[in-house]
Amino acid sequence: MNDDASWWRRACAQPQNEAQTQAQARQGQLTKPPGSLGRLEEVAIRLAGLQGTPTPAVDRVWISVFAADHGVAAEGVSAFPQAVTGEMLRNFAGGGAAIAVLARALGAHLDVVDLGTVNDPGPIQGVRRWLIAPCSANFCERAAMTPAQLQAALAAGADSVRRAREHGAQLFVGGEMGIANTTAAAALACALLGRAPAELAGAGTGLDAHGIAHKVAVIERALALHASAAGPGDAQAVAAERLRRLGGFEIAALTGAYLAAAQAGLAVLVDGFIASVAALAARALNPGCEPWLLYAHRSQERGHAAVLDALQAHPLLDLGMRLGEASGAAVAVPLLRLSCALHGGMATFVQAGVSTGHAERA
Ligand SMILES: Cc1cc2ncn([C@H]3O[C@H](COP(=O)(O)O)[C@@H](O)[C@H]3O)c2cc1C
Numbered sequence: 001m002n003d004d005a006s007w008w009r010r011a012c013a014q015p016q017n018e019a020q021t022q023a024q025a026r027q028g029q030l031t032k033p034p035g036s037l038g039r040l041e042e043v044a045i046r047l048a049g050l051q052g053t054p055t056p057a058v059d060r061v062w063i064s065v066f067a068a069d070h071g072v073a074a075e076g077v078s079a080f081p082q083a084v085t086g087e088m089l090r091n092f093a094g095g096g097a098a099i100a101v102l103a104r105a106l107g108a109h110l111d112v113v114d115l116g117t118v119n120d121p122g123p124i125q126g127v128r129r130w131l132i133a134p135c136s137a138n139f140c141e142r143a144a145m146t147p148a149q150l151q152a153a154l155a156a157g158a159d160s161v162r163r164a165r166e167h168g169a170q171l172f173v174g175g176e177m178g179i180a181n182t183t184a185a186a187a188l189a190c191a192l193l194g195r196a197p198a199e200l201a202g203a204g205t206g207l208d209a210h211g212i213a214h215k216v217a218v219i220e221r222a223l224a225l226h227a228s229a230a231g232p233g234d235a236q237a238v239a240a241e242r243l244r245r246l247g248g249f250e251i252a253a254l255t256g257a258y259l260a261a262a263q264a265g266l267a268v269l270v271d272g273f274i275a276s277v278a279a280l281a282a283r284a285l286n287p288g289c290e291p292w293l294l295y296a297h298r299s300q301e302r303g304h305a306a307v308l309d310a311l312q313a314h315p316l317l318d319l320g321m322r323l324g325e326a327s328g329a330a331v332a333v334p335l336l337r338l339s340c341a342l343h344g345g346m347a348t349f350v351q352a353g354v355s356t357g358h359a360e361r362a
């Protein structure tokens with residue numbers, strides 16, 4: 001599967017309009033003023049189209065967390081040492097990481113994928129090894145990935161989606177772990193959106209104003225180095241080249257996962273800043289994936305609001321979170337479940353013998 005190098009260009013599935021229309025009609029018949037459940041109505045209707053059923057559900061949730069190290073960490077752009085990426089792998093598998101706790105609380109399947117870390121902890125039970133290299137290259141000096149590494153990272157994401165589907169997942173959630181990846185995500189978003197680094201670079205794990213100014217300067221250098229090297233080809237090829245030069249293994253794996261999910265017709269819930277930049281890349285690589293991406297939350301990372309605006313995304317939550325790992329998406333899963341429970345479980349006006357409003361009679 002996905003042997004050819006441009007599998008990600010293949011057509012995405014189409015949401016089922018009929019199921020969505022039926023769900024919309026059902027919402028109008030439930031015992032409440034029309035629209036009174038706000039965004040919860042919208043979510044259930046949207047999921048109906050994506051799952052091809054008038055009564056959607058998100059009981060089976062699959063969470064893939066992709067971990068990888070970044071060469072640009074050498075520029076001193078994170079408040080934490082690079083060793084943390086490898087150390088966190090054990091914490092994911094051991095159940096102590098935030099996403100491990102959340103996955104347990106949700107009864108979700110947690111899939112941890114090690115794409116390569118400098119501080120390699122070796123094989124760990126519960127961590128799948130899809131080793132590409134210990135680290136991406138420092139994109140202030142050269143492209144972050146070779147073409148083969150980009151392919152391997154995209155394929156890692158597609159492979160997780162294949163497993164999610166075998167598992168019968170109704171929702172795919174992607175997360176990331178990689179020290180310095182807010183720098184990579186900001187650089188990639190700048191290149192894709194034509195924005196200035198000062199607009200999109202933020203504190204990440206906790207840089208102060210001086211640290212953020214340095215991070216901005218690092219991204220400016222990287223953008224200058226890669227500006228004239230967009231590569232040949234159409235808009236999709238240019239976007240893929242930007243991802244290769246400025247992304248990282250876990251960002252590309254998320255991009256590959258979103259595209260494979262959209263091709264397979266599996267709904268996706270997008271997490272925070274880094275995941276949203278991967279979604280931006282996915283949409284640039286194959287715009288047909290857009291209907292399959294739902295947005296969970298607005299992270300506190302400085303650039304997230306601008307990236308969400310560019311995606312025309314209206315995330316469900318704004319809790320001041322800034323962790324990544326898929327944590328913001330996991331926190332939004334109960335809302336999706338409740339919206340489906342209301343949609344499927346509420347009585348209609350006819351069933352409950354409740355009078356409809358004047359608007360319905362007119
Ligand atoms: C202990 C720890 C756990 C984390 N889990 C996610 N991140 C988050 O922080 C990192 C990005 O921030 P920056 O670009 O500033 O390095 C990523 O690994 C992201 O997933 C973590 C960071 C730390 C320190």
Ligand SMILES: O=C(O)c1cccnc1
Nearest residue numbers: 272273274299322323324
């Ligand atoms: O929003 C995120 O995904 C995020 C923000 C800061 C650090 N790590 C992740």
